[in-house]
Amino acid sequence: MPEGRPPTIKDVADRAGVSKSLVSLVMRGSAKVSEERRAAVVAAAAELGYRPNAVARSLVRQRSHVVGLMLSDIHNPYFAEVVDGVESAAALGGYRALFNTGSRRPAAEREAMETLLELRVDGLVLAGPVLAVRDIAAAARSVPLVLVARASRSVGFDSVTNDDRRGGALAVEHLVALGHERIAHISAGSGAGARSRRTGYERAMARAGLSSHIRVVSGSFTEEGGYEGMRRLLAGGERPTAVFVANDLAAIGALQAADDAGVAVPGDVSVVGYDNTALAALGRIDLTTIDQPGAELGAMAVELLFERIDGRVGDRHIVVTPSLVVRSTTGPPP
Amino acid sequence: MPEGRPPTIKDVADRAGVSKSLVSLVMRGSAKVSEERRAAVVAAAAELGYRPNAVARSLVRQRSHVVGLMLSDIHNPYFAEVVDGVESAAALGGYRALFNTGSRRPAAEREAMETLLELRVDGLVLAGPVLAVRDIAAAARSVPLVLVARASRSVGFDSVTNDDRRGGALAVEHLVALGHERIAHISAGSGAGARSRRTGYERAMARAGLSSHIRVVSGSFTEEGGYEGMRRLLAGGERPTAVFVANDLAAIGALQAADDAGVAVPGDVSVVGYDNTALAALGRIDLTTIDQPGAELGAMAVELLFERIDGRVGDRHIVVTPSLVVRSTTGPPP
């Protein structure tokens, strides 16, 4: 069980017979400390099990060397990839990363973000937040902030996204090339990027002369959302021969709904997802999808953050181009 | 872009024409403040965009109201469930949760844990760490600590796990009941719980009089580990008719290897996983597995943590009983 109180720099100083300043110098690896004193301090610290108090350090230095990352949904494997990128880029820059999650609920997201803000992280990365732009902009006023996987032309922060509109078009173009006309879309409503993916879908449909076949049902970025969406598509009206789903997670739900309804994929209906998560690559799933490199986006976000932290400011909105990954859930229409 | 310096309690006090102590009282919702002063303070805080500095508060109160959670692997959906449980239980107790990840590498895990420790979290939850017990025990000496999804009879901290040995036996018993004899195991080596699952497998095999059929290949708690393990099992020697894999993620890799080798599941070989993650429930995967309720384990861990934080100490090692979930990857031997 934890003992009375963790040892402080003062305790170490007393035991080593030096001043706390000297201990501080040793801990930070200063060159201007005599070898014997250093040894004495190191020994004393080890004996006491001294561990520097990051809270006190952070208070006096006005810098935490921590970047905060708010994840909109920890169940979406796409964000695990973003985490990888953020974490490795942060480590490269001598920073630590700490996460949070908002469970897709704006209120929870705001609270998670607030927690990070109160902790005075040096930079904040928001991955796929459903938060209002107003809240994001407000936060950006007090800390360097970068948005990942959600576009925004707003000022005051940077963003790194893929071109969701282009991605949506890519999906449609692929299906059109296969000969589909009745291509439906399961949208994720207000989810990050959902609007653009939908717009990409609609415009590409129009360009292909298929305006009359545009059909959008609302869902979400979750399995349940995709399942429900597909259920509705299969139930009512003229059945589509292909469905472009808002993301992989939802696409997997859609696949499930098709399986449950005895509808063959891609025999009866083709399905396209979005994100190219590890899930999509599983042999049993083998989902055609749009690739959006999560780890890279995360790493770029941190680099932008570093520039802001260093004072090199300029609202940069990086947009990477998505690409199509064809697997076995798409084929010619029946 | 962030302005010069975030406003402090002092700035608010000046603007409202009161002392910093009064502002502090208002911020903490004290009842003994006159209505007019309160209003003045609230207004001043809003105008300045004041946000309390958790770092300073944490320093003086010697309490952060944050529980730290170190995740061994953010790509394993099982841990996302643990996060859910931890987060909701923490919120219930008025605490915030902050995560970290160690990417299954002991050195990285130690660093992640150290980060949390330096930040002086009030409690630490370690989910499935591969860290040495020595390191865990050392950390437990300075902070209330609970281990999740890894057993340990050590003193100084609590743990919440499922009975991995029983789980391993459950898998074997199910397969034996189906008529299998050549049941192999893909182990996760030094991963948390791996040893016990293996022991459970071995003992159950012995109990069933199948000692001579015991066959263990080493893998890991990842898809690649499972893939490789299955590849080896299918390649060399007498082919098993059933395989118990260390966890769902690895089992999915194993499934893939079987598919790639043209081996039918469960026609030629049955496969059992562990964890009962959302992955296993996917229709396309439909994996027979051992259920270990992640969210519940996470929530229980936080409750134990709270008891320790409140000083009610006692090394408690909670072990929940796993259960078998039969799906379609298991069947009678060919």
Place this chain on the structure above:
DNA sequence: GGCGCGAATTGGAACGTTCCAACGGGAGGG
């Protein structure tokens, strides 16, 4: 009219660091 009391408010110490200006002492130069 003075006294006591409670309620509202305040100043200052404390938390554990870092940083800076200042200090002591030995060596080297005049």
Place this chain on the structure above:
DNA sequence: CCCTCCCGTTGGAACGTTCCAATTCGCGCC
């Protein structure tokens, strides 16, 4: 032999809060 310089070391202020003891103020009571 004294002065200077530099190196290693030190004390104290500062960071933004909370908490406690002390202060002020208004009011009722004797």
